[in-house]
Amino acid sequence: MTTLDVAIVGAGPAGLAAATLCAERGLSTSLYDEHGGPGGQIYRGITTASRARAEFLGEDYWRGATLVPPFERSGARYVPGATVWALARRADGTFGVSQSAGPPTARYATTVEARAVILATGAQERPFPIPGWTLPGVLAAGGAQLLLKTSSLVPRGRVVLAGSGPLLWLLAAQYLRAGVAIAAFLDTTPRGRLAQAAPLAPGFMLSPYLAKGLDLVRFVRRRARVVEYVTALAVEGKDAAEAVRFRHGSHEETLPADLVLLHQGVVPDVQLAGAAGCALAWNDVQACFAPVVDVWGGTSVPGLYVAGDGAGIAGAEAAEARGRLTGLAVANALGRIAGTARDAGAQRHRRELAQALRGRAFLDALYRPADAFRMPHGDTVACRCEEVSAATILQLARDGCAGPNQMKAYTRCGMGPCQGRFCGLTVTELMAQAQRRRPADVGALRARFPVKPVTLGELASLPVGEDALRAVVRSPD
Amino acid sequence: MFARLPDDAATDVAITIDGEPFAARAGDTVAAALLAAGRRVFRAAPATGAPRGPYCLMGVCFECMVTVDGRPDQQACMLAVAPGMRIETGRGVRAVGADAGTPP
Amino acid sequence: MTTRAYDVAIVGGGLVGAAIAFGLRGLGAKLALLDEGDVAHRAARGNFGLIWVQGKGRPEGEYRSAQREGRPVSLPPYAAWTQRSAREWPRLAALLREETGIDVALRQHGGLHVCLSPDELAARAQRLTQWAAQAGNEAGVDVLDRAGVAARLPGLGPDVAGGTFCAQDGDCNPLRLLRALHAGVAHAGGAVLAGHAVTRIEPAPGRFVLRTAHGTVECGRVVLAAGLGTAKLAPMVGIAMPVAPNKGQVLVLERVRPFLPLPLETLRQTDDGTVLIGDAQQERGLDDTLDPAVLAAMAARAARVFPFLRDVRVVRAWAALRVMSPDGFPVYAHSSAHPGAYAAACHSGVTLAAAHALALAPAFAADAWPAAMQPFSPERFDVRAIA
């Protein structure tokens, strides 16, 4: 089997940029993504969407189109439809990257060898555990946006957007520009946040980025009913969403709704990194875990790098710059370029990164979700897969449960197919609350391979060596 | 639930949803097609049997599992539609072995 | 932090320590169960949940490295001890349900070991027949041909040649077992102290001083049941506990409707509906990373037993470390140098949970160490080293 120089997981801006750079520097490079086309989350469908029909997606989206041609010219191998589910670092320092690919009727698994691995797996929606969030008809706003990008689908009927953060405003604007009516936009940003956030980015307050953001907010406010400082948000319905209940000020209100789009920011997808043993650290401002990385994206596991939003939320432009910085570091680590060339090449991308990060602290502070929407109580479902309530977790935490992994053993939270992606942060923060500890001390739910489900047959199709056979067969040697 | 924006380029893809014919569009995932067809409930939750539908649409919540061409537990938001595809919703925990194929 | 004092401290909140602590509750002693934090080597959280009798204590030994190295590995009292535990299990399950409301999903209507070739079956049959004939063995074993296995299991693959069946075998939900044991100790007034990794034990006249990550604990008696951690702690009270890690791996399949009426040695369906596949023995020190090739070998074997599982998804896998003595049998010890100090370790802590709670625990509260525990003394290793 030939060993690749670098295997990259995720074809969003970070992965595309890293792959382009690595291949241009002469490294044998493969880029794997579980989707059928490049772009990642922000530029999903970028090679198939039509600009003429979908100008309303906005210029930030169409920027993605510039990433693909250089990638295609770079000589990097692109493997769409490939889900990477395990990573093993061998004694000799190389990696086995296990993945599944192929049509649904004939999927098979392979393990590719690589000298370095870059994880560019991006972000996922932050859990939004409120009463009724498991009802059909309640969708993540980011998911609804993907429907818009790939299938030109927009809501029909009574749609309510609820939550906070730039993506929610962007989606509202995209819908409105496309002529879709919004029943209400429920802004859950707590009172006083703007005053807290403003001093964090004096320069940013004057920048065109902020002006652009404010334009978006103003546009939405003019065209839709926006309710501010919403608390006590809940979705009601028997077998599917029927209404949204919420409080603003001292006023309680119930709005009929068939479709409720929730969003309160995105968080790094740390499953692969965590399962591969990378040290994770709690980021208190973003209220999430992220892998510990150096300025090049290097993790605590030698040869394993994380680039883009998977290493901490910073947005698409930062993801691109971080992808290139990591690419340079890998080219250097594998002996393709000298340290001086790496550092010289990095200067430009560091400037781009700094540019992209202006205002990040401001946005993080402004849109840090309210405590009540991160730490639910009572019957509210914390773990969707296993339907574990907040109350159960709080009770066991008060009884002295050691941490999220013991909690998982006790309640099955995090044991379902989503593997804790939609309960891990909630469990950590609930335990921290109940035990008066810091989330950093409580720690994270440990992810396990396979990070995405793989069938028994696919797994069985992996090559098995002598060693493995000897370890397993329970019969006389 | 969801409607299409005027979109001339995408071609129709004929599929069936719980036996009913439906015209999906090229580029749709199975989840997109079901939502376009007005479906919100995709399956019964394995833990409790409660009705569930897609949440993330990006392959991480596993709420969108449906039966496709007789194969249970396919992630609807990660699978592209294909002509003639048969999609069945509403299934809960699957049966295997001798019981496979028996309705829940 | 102030010093806290207890009559008995059990060090290690895994299955062995928790079962002993549960057995000691209500004996009038003030108890503390000291455990590490959330992330630790803890076989109790990574095991397969079998209550397994067939072959336990058999002449050829079940621990293959001991076998390979040609060490004598027979311990008939272990077979009897295992069988006693299996008999006591319903009582343990009932106590746990009564006192904590937790149902540990005990099933004891037999278990099967499945063989995938005539050779495998012949070798297995010979060993197990020999085992069943061992002195004092009360558990029977049936050697089944393919038809015999097919009568008990659905949809067998063509490679299944037969198997061995033992009516005393069974399984439970081991995570709920762990939780119930902890809850039982707590309900009875015992202190369950997570985050209290013991770093040093100082024997003092009539008591022991335990230095932990979370302050000092004093106790009249101390039971070391810290799994792999016991190897380091036991010498501090004059006990040799030569246990070492042995890596196993487990695959979990998504929920399916109940199809498997009884557990196989390497594959079982839990009461939640998920299917566990567990196997592999590797000596890799404290490395507990997963090896996809080993998982693939396990998957391939499972798919040969039940081909219909091929398109069921694996949702999770893990590796965990068994607590292995040099011959694979349990080790129970008391300290002559420091009376009041004890140690216990084994690699079948689920199976033996009932024996540990209901038969072994009282020994730690008694005045004299029972003679029946002598065969499990670590002295057996020293003797062999000298011989």
Ligand SMILES: Cc1cc2nc3c(=O)[nH]c(=O)nc-3n(C[C@H](O)[C@H](O)[C@H](O)COP(=O)(O)OP(=O)(O)OC[C@H]3O[C@@H](n4cnc5c(N)ncnc54)[C@H](O)[C@@H]3O)c2cc1C
């Ligand atoms: C649903 C959603 C919508 C968003 N929309 C916007 C937006 O409109 N504007 C904006 O500024 N920001 C948006 N964001 C934020 C966005 O994450 C970042 O701005 C940007 O996409 C980050 O780029 P990236 O390269 O780090 O990761 P991503 O763009 O997220 O790319 C990661 C890629 O990795 C793939 N992947 C992940 N795990 C695996 C695996 N195990 N095997 C194979 N492939 C894998 C994913 O399928 C994906 O294609 C969105 C985020 C989400 C979650």
Ligand SMILES: Cc1cc2nc3c(=O)[nH]c(=O)nc-3n(C[C@H](O)[C@H](O)[C@H](O)COP(=O)(O)OP(=O)(O)OC[C@H]3O[C@@H](n4cnc5c(N)ncnc54)[C@H](O)[C@@H]3O)c2cc1C
């Ligand atoms: C893959 C696998 C499958 C298995 N399957 C089965 C099965 O089917 N049936 C069966 O009967 N058995 C099975 N076992 C074995 C069973 O899990 C163990 O026998 C049992 O868990 C051992 O219990 P223990 O308490 O000695 O060790 P552990 O369960 O490992 O617990 C040790 C505890 O001590 C704590 N500790 C360690 N050091 C310290 C310290 N210094 N201070 C305080 N606390 C400390 C640890 O944190 C831990 O909680 C299996 C084991 C594995 C690995």
Ligand code: FES
């Ligand atoms: S909708 Fe979340 S995985 Fe498909």
